[in-house]
Amino acid sequence: RGDVALSVAMTSISTLLAPFITPLLVLALAGSTLDVSAGDMFLSILQVVLLPVVGGLLLRTFAGRLVAGILPVLPLISVLGIVLVVTGVVGANADAVMTTGLLLGLAVIAHNTLGLALGYLVGLAGRLPETGRRALSVEVGMQNSGLAASLATAHFEPLAALPGALFSVWHNLSGAAVATFWARRPPATEGDREETPAP
Template identity: 30%
Template sequence: MSPEAIRNLDALNVTMNGGSTLLNIVLAFVMFGVALGIKPATFIDIIKNPKSILTGIACQLVLLPALTLVLIMLFGDWISPMIALGMILVASCPGGNISNFITSLSRGNSELSVSLTAFNTAACIFTTPLNFAFWGKMYLNFAGNRSIGALPELEIPLGDIFQSIFIIMGIPLILGILCGQYLPKVTKFLKKPLQHLSIIVFVAMVIIIFKGNFDVFMKAIKYIFLIVFIHNLLALGIGFTTSTVLKLPYKDRRTITIETGIQNSGLGLILLLNPNIFPEVGAWANNGGMLVITAWWGVWHIISGLTLAFVWRLRGRKEAGEE
């Protein structure tokens, strides 16, 4: 892909025209729905099954963002700074809820999947802004020293990201856990509709991003597809390789592979579409590369996850022979 085409991708402009507040409110409801399925007892598994839980946490919160930076360095001039930062943002997000469904399809350890999703979702209030700020600054220093791409004066908005995540995720998360614990009838009534809402919200965000920019996206589709394919393959490989080296049970290997390869890119899009975090003017205005990478990740990881689950089901290994 030519440097001019990459610049056109970064210049892709998406404005919410006042709709970001509504989007944040909707995400708060989505996160409330996610939290309805999180039981305090779930976290007891960290004590009961520490090796698998800690391996999954390390893969997602440490190894994925760290090796994402290594991959970005290997890409060099082939990607723009905004595309690189989009990859780091995706790697900084917690696991997606669809990972529980895909784990079940692949005959993995569903209890481990739920525990990892619950922990990473609760922890993302801190881990997402900290990881994005830390690895983002590492990349900006690297790119500045190597003079990679047109590097604007960017300041990673750690405080703004933390504040937004706490408001749109932290508070609904706490309320959802309390509701699930003390209001079981209300939880049962709300859980399914809010799960459906999360799918609708993600589809709506993808449409918002590509509406009016479809021609730019289509010219870059092969380029974007390849970057996301390699990045997602790296994530899946981190989960499977690490859990295999540590000789975890085969079901746990499948689960950790899926948990590491499925990211909550919807959260990344919410952050990117929030003008209080990434202003629509100034250095962050041309963040189209971040938007497209994050949006396509949300589509591709579902395809790759379902494909992997299908392959594992076809193999039909008996548990005794797998471990």
């Protein structure tokens, strides 16, 4: 029950900026550069995210009846795909999971929880309506962990994909809990909201 258009716009922009911003963030936070081509990473993002989306839109437009027939099973296929990615990454890093799994799990939970909370608070500080706050919270707190694991596997060591894989498991649980909580509390309509005094 959030602002879907705002969420989709933010996801699209952040995905397109990722190959350019990610190396700069690593330089600023870790003090070193990434030994990976921004162009190669950008192409990977196109392959993993944008091409399937465009392909899905084209299929829906030109083969609507076919898509309508298989639409009920597509979410299950998506979940199975993520499960396979997570299983492969965790299996390839079993030793690392045994030694640092608890610490990494706590970091993943903290990252997700802070993202959900800070996204909502920024929306509140920016005086967004409740639907906008919810969209911002989900956008900041929930990340494309499948994309993260794919990029890490393609451009770094397999161990780099482990945080994304664990995040995928956790944020599906936390996201479902937050969605259920908000679904039971419809946001106020324009007429129901009190007028916010001008600054």
